[in-house]
Amino acid sequence: MVETLTSKDVRSVIEDQIEELARRNKEPEWMTRIRYKGLEAFEKAPLNDPVIDEEQLLQFIAKPEVEGLPEHIESLDDLPPEMRALLDRLGISEVEQKYIAGLAVQTDTGVIYNQFIREWAKRGLIVLPMEEALKKYPEVIKEHFLRLFNAGESKLTAYHTAVWNGGIFLYVKEGLKVPFPLHLFFLIQESSLAQAPHIIIIAGPNSQVHLIEGCTAPILVRHSLHLDMTEAYLHKGAKVQLTVLQNWPEYVHTRPMTRAMVGEEARFINTTVSLGSGKSNVANPKYWVAENGYVELNGIILGQKDWYVDLGGEMSLKGRGARGINASKAVIMDESKVITRGKIVAEARGTKGHISCDALLMSDKAVMETYPGLVSRVDDAELSHEAAIGRIREEELFYLMSRGLSEEKATQLIVKGFLEPMLKDIPVEFLVEIRKIIELAVTGGM
Amino acid sequence: MVETLTSKDVRSVIEDQIEELARRNKEPEWMTRIRYKGLEAFEKAPLNDPVIDEEQLLQFIAKPEVEGLPEHIESLDDLPPEMRALLDRLGISEVEQKYIAGLAVQTDTGVIYNQFIREWAKRGLIVLPMEEALKKYPEVIKEHFLRLFNAGESKLTAYHTAVWNGGIFLYVKEGLKVPFPLHLFFLIQESSLAQAPHIIIIAGPNSQVHLIEGCTAPILVRHSLHLDMTEAYLHKGAKVQLTVLQNWPEYVHTRPMTRAMVGEEARFINTTVSLGSGKSNVANPKYWVAENGYVELNGIILGQKDWYVDLGGEMSLKGRGARGINASKAVIMDESKVITRGKIVAEARGTKGHISCDALLMSDKAVMETYPGLVSRVDDAELSHEAAIGRIREEELFYLMSRGLSEEKATQLIVKGFLEPMLKDIPVEFLVEIRKIIELAVTGGM
Structure with a gap:
């Protein structure tokens, strides 16, 4: 990477992808305009990434959809062999009867999903590939797309905005409690890919849903980037569980950008298991919690080889009685480096927050850093943190x-x-x- | 502060002070060259201060020594009335017999001290105003002055380097255990003053000494700045206690810059009591701890009115078995804001570190932020932290x-x-x- 990109090069790299995505998806014009906002924001946006530089970032390209994918999944037989091998490894085949129900799969940049889910639409559960949701529910998507992020806050958000591809729209109607977990799998098959799914979750009042994301890739020739953005909106009393199983190989950089507006009395439980978290895994999620709302972030991190994991996360307890927990446990081996930076800001009375971080260092070259942050702006919040690093x-x-x-x-x-x-x-x-x-x-x- | 300073203005503001200080102190030429290094570094150095901007900083001027001070103190009667009132408030007069022994006082920019201390020089205890030490022990000062700081690391270190005034040189010979605490008082009497004492502490092998610093000022017309720099060198087995009682009124900004090299099996215990910590109190101390060395930082912080207190501090546990403790307790009232950012870096095997921070918030407008940092680069360090913020x-x-x-x-x-x-x-x-x-x-x- 000796040559440097001029801003004209940068523009054309991004613009080519935008035009290709817009053409391929036949997406509405307003969405292509949002993509161009990402392009405009890209140049001035700060990079804020400790691992990937601008040139590397622009080498990850949103590829056209892989050919030969089935449009819907009726059974596991409809899946490509790599995907089936992955599901086997995750033990899915054994429980197929139960869990195939809620299966959507994004391979590289295309999403395939289960026909069965469509039938639940009548009861108020909508799971659609984002590209399809754009056409079916343009007003809802317009209202919620990129509301919790600014395109210009970093080059990564700007790049995602411009070249996002795939992802799903998940909507749960008021009062509907979905009795089975929904599975969403991300599989990267190509090198130099920018897999940038956009996920919008809207949980209506008193609804309940559990989304499980599994991520993996076969061994690739060159690095790829998984740059997802998840925006979750929990209405009053909703309960959303998001479980993310990252089993990326070391050829994948991942930048999971997750944010949630947690309404009154709503509960958001986000558990991330980073087993193979890829070459580098950096996140900066944010959560805004209304009156008596509750957020629980659980992180299980296994650091191996020379992997670099930097997990942040800020919770703003904005409503009276809001509560937040941010807990992580890390096992760090080889020359891996793991950083955790949970932050809780108490902005309303009667709020409570706790951060904990425990790490086991298994090698003399492994590095652990932890920087919890507590901010209290009221006199009766209860905030605490604790950490222990040892062997x-x-x-x-x-x-x-x-x-x-x-x-x-x-x-x-x-x-x-x-x-x-x-x-x-x-x-x-x-x-x-x-x-x-x-x-x-x-x-x-x- | 509407007008902006040109770099020519900046140069002349600092240069005038350097020339005046050099002339007044008749200091050796090499020291004036160090001051000019500070001036050269000033322009490019980052400001890194959340409260004072560059123009404000340059309004704090190192004044010529106040006239009419006694050269040495034989008894309390020799002190100016404000100083005596301060000592009365601190209960000193009651224990005069015992404690007047080790008294040095810096009023504005001049240091007066006790003749009695001179007699201890024969036994290996040297306490001298820094200006005097420069002439008597030029080689020792040259070797230790500004060794733990870089002039260019911030505008504050650059400014201190250029306009430092007062401070003491404290030397304790190998094996000497000083049986009485030494008192050093800082009194600011003038407005718009830059009181920038430089303190060098050298504790020989297996020596022991306790230095108590008391700080105060009467009510001033305009803000002043206390910008001290302390460099402590603890040789093998030395034990140094540094107790700092900050009772600055709200007209004083304070930037205590303290760093220490803690040798093998040496112990450094630094306790800071910030009762009136002034308008703003920001510190970024550093400690390097050798094999089996020990550092203990204790902070007691009382935040009142609109005071801003930001206390950092980084410990590097560099030698096998080195240990560090960073503990603070804060009581925060009114609209005061207190931030603590202790950091411990374990760089050698068998090291242990603990950070704790507890805060009581006494008002709905008080703000507390805590950002402890733990970094482990070895597999058998034991690091932990804990914090609790509440009412x-x-x-x-x-x-x-x-x-x-x-x-x-x-x-x-x-x-x-x-x-x-x-x-x-x-x-x-x-x-x-x-x-x-x-x-x-x-x-x-x-």
Whole structure:
């Protein structure tokens, strides 16, 4: 990367993608105008990325949809082989009957999804590829698209705005409690890809839904970028669970941008399991919590090789009695570096917040940094944080080894015991796979 | 402050002060060259100050020494009346016999000190005004002056380098354990003053010394700036205690810049009591800790009115077994804003660090922010932090009131109970005064 891009080059790299996406998706003109706003914002926007520079960013391109994908999934047989292998690994095939129900898959930049979901539309559950939602519900999308972000706040938000592709629109009608979790899978098959799905979640008053996102890719020739943006709107009393299982290989940079407006008495529970979080994983989510609302962020991070993980997150407790919890546990191996920066701002009376971060360092070259932030602007908020960084205690190890376990087994057991309390909200069919990945990683890292 | 300074103006404001200081102190030429390095660094250096802008900074001027000061103090009668009133308030006169022993006083920019201390020079204790030390021990000062700071790291360090005035050189010979605490008082009498003392502490192997700094000023017409820089060098096994009692009125900005090299098995204990910390108090100290060394930073902060307090501090645990503790307790009233940002970096095996921050918010307009940072670069460090921000619990208050205390008395008792554990290292003669100031503040703030 010796040559430098002129601003004319930058413009044409982005403009070519915009034109291609607009043409391919036959999207409404107002959306193409939003894309051009992203392009206009790109040049002046700050980069704010510790890993990817501007030239690298522009090498990740939103590719045209891969050919040969089925339009809808009726059964697992409709999926491409790589996808089926992934689902097998995640234990999905075993519970197909139950879970295939809510399956949408984004491979590279195209989304395929389950016909079954369409039938639920009559009861008030809408799950549509974003490109399709644009045409069917233009007013709703117009109102909610890019409302929680500004295109110009960073080059990443600007780039996403310009070249977003795929993603889904999830709408749950007032009072509807969706009885099965919805699955959304992201698969990256191409190198130098900018997979930039845009996800809008609208949970009506007193509705309930659980969305599970699984992410992976086969081994690629060159790096790719997963640059998703999720905007969630929880109306009064809604309950939304978002569980993200990141199992990206080390060839993928990921920048999950998640923000949520959490209404009165609503509950948003976001659990991220970063097992293979890719080459680098940087996030700066934001949550605004209204009266008596509740946000819980759980992070389970496994750092391996030279991976770089930097997870931020700011919660603003804006309504009386709003509460927030930000908890993370990290196991860091090899030369991996993990940073956590949860922040809670208490802006209303009677609010409560807690940040915790625990890390186990498994190697002398692993690095952990934690920078929690607490801000109180009222006199009766209760904010607290706690953190502990250390290694496995030798007493513990020796105790287990004295009971006949090998050092490897003893280490596995301690690491699993360390992470286990964070896995309470993970559906059981994923737990088996998650535990296996952790076991393998810890053994390899010894 | 509508007019803007040109870089020529800036140059001449600083240059005039340098020439005046050099002339007045008849200082060696090499020191004037260091001052000019500060001037050269000033323009390009970042400002890094959330309160004072460049023009304000340059309105604080290092004044020529006040006339009529005695050259040495033999007894309290030798002091100017304002100084005596201050010492009375701090309870010094009652324990004069014991404590006048180690008294040095800096009023505005001139230092007067006790003749008695000179006699200890024979046993290896040197306490000299910095200007005098420059002439008597030029080689030692040359080696230690501005070794732990770079003139160009901020406009404040550059300005200090150019216009420093006063301060002391404290040297303790190998093995000497000084049996009495040394007192250093800073008194600001003039408006628009830049009081910028430079303090160098060298504690020889296995030596021991306790320096107590007291700071105050009468009510001034305009703001002044206290911009001290302290460089402490602790050799193997040395123990240095530095207790700073800040009782600045709200007309003083203070920027205490303290850094220490803590040698093998050395112990540095720094306790800061910010009762009246002035209009704004911003610090960015650094500590480097060698094998089995120990640093303890204790901060007691009382925020009142619209005061702004931002206390940082970074410890690098560089040697095996090094340990660091950074603990603060803040009581925040009125519209005051307090920020704490302790950071501990574990760079060697077997190191341990702990950060804690507790705050009581006494008003709905008071703001507390805390950003602790932990960084571990080795696998067997133990780092932890904890924080709690809240208000006085109503149960506690009601319990005490049910025992017959007024709400005011009950509040005072709870605040005192909250701060008390941090006051363990404060000499008893100051405790009475500190407790009285806290009581008055809490009552006034109700």
